[in-house]
Amino acid sequence: xxxxxxxxxxRKDAGEIDGFTLIELLIxxxxxxxxxxxxxxALGGITGKSQLAACQADGATxxxxxxxxxxxxxxVTPSQTALTATTSTKSLGGPYIQSWPNATSYVxxxxxxxxxxxxxxxxxATKTGTTTGTAVAYTGPASCGVSPGIGL
Numbered sequence: 001x002x003x004x005x006x007x008x009x010x011r012k013d014a015g016e017i018d019g020f021t022l023i024e025l026l027i028x029x030x031x032x033x034x035x036x037x038x039x040x041x042a043l044g045g046i047t048g049k050s051q052l053a054a055c056q057a058d059g060a061t062x063x064x065x066x067x068x069x070x071x072x073x074x075x076v077t078p079s080q081t082a083l084t085a086t087t088s089t090k091s092l093g094g095p096y097i098q099s100w101p102n103a104t105s106y107v108x109x110x111x112x113x114x115x116x117x118x119x120x121x122x123x124x125a126t127k128t129g130t131t132t133g134t135a136v137a138y139t140g141p142a143s144c145g146v147s148p149g150i151g152l
Contacts, residue, residue, distance in 0.1 A: 051105045055144035058101040062108055062122055065096035078120050080110050107132055
């Protein structure tokens with residue numbers, strides 16, 4: 001065994017054998033694992049921020065579509081199908097948004113007004129699977145942070 005070690009040591013000193021030892025490889029793997037853990041931990045809050053930003057953007061888009069519909073059709077209460085209609089009709093005036101937002105963490109609901117002069121109310125609520133949380137009237141981007149679970 002000692003003769004084998006001495007033979008390999010002579011070959012390594014002569015430059016015939018190049019490579020890494022097992023210890024060196026293990027140290028590199030451990031360091032890479034620590035760096036990966038730090039990066040994953042640092043990016044953990046990004047998901048919540050992106051959900052909040054998506055909720056705010058969807059709310060702004062829907063508010064603009066409702067306002068455009070109401071300004072062109074003052075005597076008609078907007079509905080979800082009227083806003084997303086793909087063909088223009090005489091009474092509704094056509095599409096205002098391409099599709100209604102379908103997110104996994106929040107849901108927007110358009111509550112019709114009691115009369116044509118009362119505009120519809122846009123609400124936002126958290127969504128877990130098929131369960132919808134408490135709806136909050138959408139009054140602006142801050143409404144996304146009010147509903148529990150959105151923006152966390």
